[in-house]
Amino acid sequence: xxxxxxxxxxxxxxxxxxxxxxxxxxxxxxxxxxxxxxxxxxxxxxxxxxxxxxxxxxxxxxxxxxxxxxxxxxxxxxxxxxxxxxxxxxxxxxxxxxxxxxxxxxxxxxxxxxxxxxxxxxxxxxxxxxxxxxxxxxxxxxxxxxxxxxxxxxxxxxxxxxxxxxxxxxxxxxxxxxxxxxxxxxxxxxxxxxxxxxxxxxxxxxxxxxxxxxxxxxxxxxxxxxxxxxxxxxxxxxxxxxxxxxxxxxxxxxxxxxxxxxxxxxxxxxxxxxxxxxxxxxxxxxxxxxxxxxxxxxxxxxxxxxxxxxxxxxxxxxxxxxxxxxxxxxxxxxxx
Amino acid sequence: xxxxxxxxxxxxxxxxxxxxxxxxxxxxxxxxxxxxxxxxxxxxxxxxxxxxxxxxxxxxxxxxxxxxxxxxxxxxxxxxxxxxxxxxxxxxxxxxxxxxxxxxxxxxxxxxxxxxxxxxxxxxxxxxxxxxxxxxxxxxxxxxxxxxxxxxxxxxxxxxxxxxxxxxxxxxxxxxxxxxxxxxxxxxxxxxxxxxxxxxxxxxxxxxxxxxxxxxxxxxxxxxxxxxxxxxxxxxxxxxxxxxxxxxxxxxxxxxxxxxxxxxxxxxxxxxxxxxxxxxxxxxxxxxxxxxxxxxxxxxxxxxxxxxxxxxxxxxxxxxxxxxxxxxxxxxxxxx
DNA sequence: GGGAACTTGGCAAACGTTTGCCTAAACTGT
DNA sequence: ACAGTTTAGGCAAACGTTTGCCAAGTTCCC
Numbered sequence: 001x002x003x004x005x006x007x008x009x010x011x012x013x014x015x016x017x018x019x020x021x022x023x024x025x026x027x028x029x030x031x032x033x034x035x036x037x038x039x040x041x042x043x044x045x046x047x048x049x050x051x052x053x054x055x056x057x058x059x060x061x062x063x064x065x066x067x068x069x070x071x072x073x074x075x076x077x078x079x080x081x082x083x084x085x086x087x088x089x090x091x092x093x094x095x096x097x098x099x100x101x102x103x104x105x106x107x108x109x110x111x112x113x114x115x116x117x118x119x120x121x122x123x124x125x126x127x128x129x130x131x132x133x134x135x136x137x138x139x140x141x142x143x144x145x146x147x148x149x150x151x152x153x154x155x156x157x158x159x160x161x162x163x164x165x166x167x168x169x170x171x172x173x174x175x176x177x178x179x180x181x182x183x184x185x186x187x188x189x190x191x192x193x194x195x196x197x198x199x200x201x202x203x204x205x206x207x208x209x210x211x212x213x214x215x216x217x218x219x220x221x222x223x224x225x226x227x228x229x230x231x232x233x234x235x236x237x238x239x240x241x242x243x244x245x246x247x248x249x250x251x252x253x254x255x256x257x258x259x260x261x262x263x264x265x266x267x268x269x270x271x272x273x274x275x276x277x278x279x280x281x282x283x284x285x286x287x288x289x290x291x292x293x294x295x296x297x298x299x300x301x302x303x304x305x306x307x308x309x310x311x312x313x314x315x316x317x318x319x320x321x322x323x324x325x326x327x328x329x330x331x332x333x334x335x336x
Numbered sequence: 337x338x339x340x341x342x343x344x345x346x347x348x349x350x351x352x353x354x355x356x357x358x359x360x361x362x363x364x365x366x367x368x369x370x371x372x373x374x375x376x377x378x379x380x381x382x383x384x385x386x387x388x389x390x391x392x393x394x395x396x397x398x399x400x401x402x403x404x405x406x407x408x409x410x411x412x413x414x415x416x417x418x419x420x421x422x423x424x425x426x427x428x429x430x431x432x433x434x435x436x437x438x439x440x441x442x443x444x445x446x447x448x449x450x451x452x453x454x455x456x457x458x459x460x461x462x463x464x465x466x467x468x469x470x471x472x473x474x475x476x477x478x479x480x481x482x483x484x485x486x487x488x489x490x491x492x493x494x495x496x497x498x499x500x501x502x503x504x505x506x507x508x509x510x511x512x513x514x515x516x517x518x519x520x521x522x523x524x525x526x527x528x529x530x531x532x533x534x535x536x537x538x539x540x541x542x543x544x545x546x547x548x549x550x551x552x553x554x555x556x557x558x559x560x561x562x563x564x565x566x567x568x569x570x571x572x573x574x575x576x577x578x579x580x581x582x583x584x585x586x587x588x589x590x591x592x593x594x595x596x597x598x599x600x601x602x603x604x605x606x607x608x609x610x611x612x613x614x615x616x617x618x619x620x621x622x623x624x625x626x627x628x629x630x631x632x633x634x635x636x637x638x639x640x641x642x643x644x645x646x647x648x649x650x651x652x653x654x655x656x657x658x659x660x661x662x663x664x665x666x667x668x669x670x671x672x
Numbered sequence: 673g674g675g676a677a678c679t680t681g682g683c684a685a686a687c688g689t690t691t692g693c694c695t696a697a698a699c700t701g702t
Numbered sequence: 703a704c705a706g707t708t709t710a711g712g713c714a715a716a717c718g719t720t721t722g723c724c725a726a727g728t729t730c731c732c
Contacts, residue, residue, distance in 0.1 A: 359681075359682085360681070360682050360683080361682095362681075362682065362683080362684095363680085363681060363682075366681090373679085373680095374679085374680070374681070375679095375680065375681070376679080376680060376681090379680080379681085398687090400687090401686095401687045401688065401689090402686075402687055403687085404687070
């Protein structure tokens with residue numbers, strides 16, 4: 001009794017409308033779905049009036065069971081606290097909505113077990129597709145891919161390879177960062193990275209170093225330091241610490257994410273090192289807040305706001321039974 | 337054919353398992369739900385083995401239709417891009433998950449029409465409850481409240497009054513900010529606010545001004561400026577601009593949100609005004625990033641990470657048929 | 673040995689939709 | 703007038719579960 005009060009006092013269904021209108025459920029269903037040719041104009045009008053006065057709304061659960069499509073898409077994201085992830089979530093949500101879908105959001109905390117748990121749970125919910133941001137390797141994911149479930153990978157590629165992907169050319173982003181610093185005349189360079197890095201951060205760092213070698217720096221001339229930790233903020237701080245431990249700060253430091261750059265910045269502040277005067281820091285993401293409170297940071301802007309549309313495009317491709325593709329969006333170096 | 341490939345090649349249902357096991361659907365259903373006393377130990381084992389080898393997972397849609405509970409909760413939030421909102425979303429998601437629910441996330445962009453559209457859509461999805469962050473007044477919302485739908489309001493109270501609420505004592509937060517600045521000896525004070533402000537920001541500003549009057553400042557001694565705009569970042573910038581237009585900067589400035597404080601900070605930077613040396617800025621929220629890149633900002637910390645548990649508590653109260661209550665969480669002034 | 677109680681499990685009705693098929697009645701053309 | 707077509711709408715099966723009720727068979731107690 002009290003348990004189902006959430007349904008409203010009057011769970012008005014097709015049957016309710018049909019009874020009031022004196023027609024069959026089938027007829028009401030057809031009218032609801034716009035198939036007006038199967039009923040006389042008077043019937044249609046009578047039923048439509050009743051629908052609006054009774055406030056009838058099709059029950060999606062019944063519809064899903066019958067039609068076998070839920071219009072629900074699951075998004076699995078690691079830590080939503082990361083502004084970049086939140087940006088992706090917002091963008092995808094908006095794009096899905098305008099395509100008539102709703103999004104179930106799952107925070108995997110970057111853990112393989114939680115990712116699997118969610119993948120299972122979402123399958124139970126009969127979701128129509130998955131958007132997996134920064135996927136980690138896991139059995140459940142491999143199984144879903146093998147099953148042919150429609151999955152769009154965002155940020156990181158499918159750990160098992162293949163499939164739909166939306167992101168940027170991370171290697172190229174690293175190259176662009178290197179070119180920028182080089183053209184400014186910096187030669188004492190350093191890079192920090194997360195130890196349990198994903199393909200995305202690895203590529204950024206890889207591109208950065210490879211480019212510098214191409215430009216004439218020896219591999220050892222580029223100082224490198226990794227660290228591990230929960231958040232990129234802490235990773236950036238710790239990595240920077242081990243980088244400058246007892247040594248002078250480099251002229252410029254490349255961090256494969258803005259959060260890591262923030263971590264490095266904190267250490268620089270503690271060391272009274274001025275950014276960017278004494279040490280330039282360059283990150284990746286270009287968080288919205290940078291323009292307001294971190295103008296000292298140069299960053300490779302990733303157009304997260306454009307991800308949503310591409311993700312939905314890819315989902316539609318997969319739903320059509322065609323193979324997905326890689327969508328690389330343009331990034332842009334922002335200097336303030 | 338291709339259309340339903342997402343279901344997997346073998347949509348294994350109770351019927352599948354039952355057929356293989358040579359028992360009825362009912363028996364399998366009972367075993368799945370742990371009602372083992374209704375079958376012989378051998379049957380139970382045989383069925384359970386089959387369940388795991390076939391990879392059977394209960395279909396939530398069928399279950400929802402029958403049981404009339406979807407274990408889905410809808411969260412309506414304005415702009416997820418705001419780190420505070422993202423923090424709430426993350427916290428609520430985690431709390432819901434550990435209570436066995438999943439969350440559908442809807443970004444209302446602070447628009448009444450979108451809020452209504454989502455409320456309708458979620459009702460169709462037969463969600464079991466709603467978490468509405470910074471609700472705006474709308475017909476659909478009033479209707480949902482009147483219907484007795486379980487709704488927990490977060491951040492802003494129910495515009496129509498009453499109901500469950502999770503948030504902080506905003507008036508008190510304003511008071512605390514005033515006390516802090518006063519105790520530091522500042523007497524030339526100012527405050528900015530959004531023109532189309534919510535009850536939350538109004539209360540913060542109201543408490544701030546009321547306290548200063550109590551302390552002996554006349555109302556006119558507190559400089560005030562409002563502005564409107566899409567984002568609090570821009571509002572903060574514009575309000576600060578109109579505040580200092582041709583006049584000296586105050587000793588301290590209260591902004592009812594961190595984002596507004598960031599906006600004011602940008603203007604201060606453009607005016608070569610040092611923060612906090614020449615002008616102290618105090619915000620509300622205490623964004624995680626403050627410790628890393630905005631140590632100049634004093635802020636009233638809102639424990640967003642604790643919101644999730646309280647929200648779920650309130651939902652459970654509502655589901656039990658009891659009236660919800662107001663949950664005011666403790667805030668804390670953070671000075672760096 | 674006979675009723676009571678328990679064990680094991682099946683039947684079938686719901687939950688709200690959608691949709692292929694059927695059927696009358698009305699209309700059309702010749 | 704009669705066959706053929708169109709119109710208007712109902713029937714019932716399915717989608718995957720859950721669960722109240724019923725029915726045999728077994729055990730137990732006196």
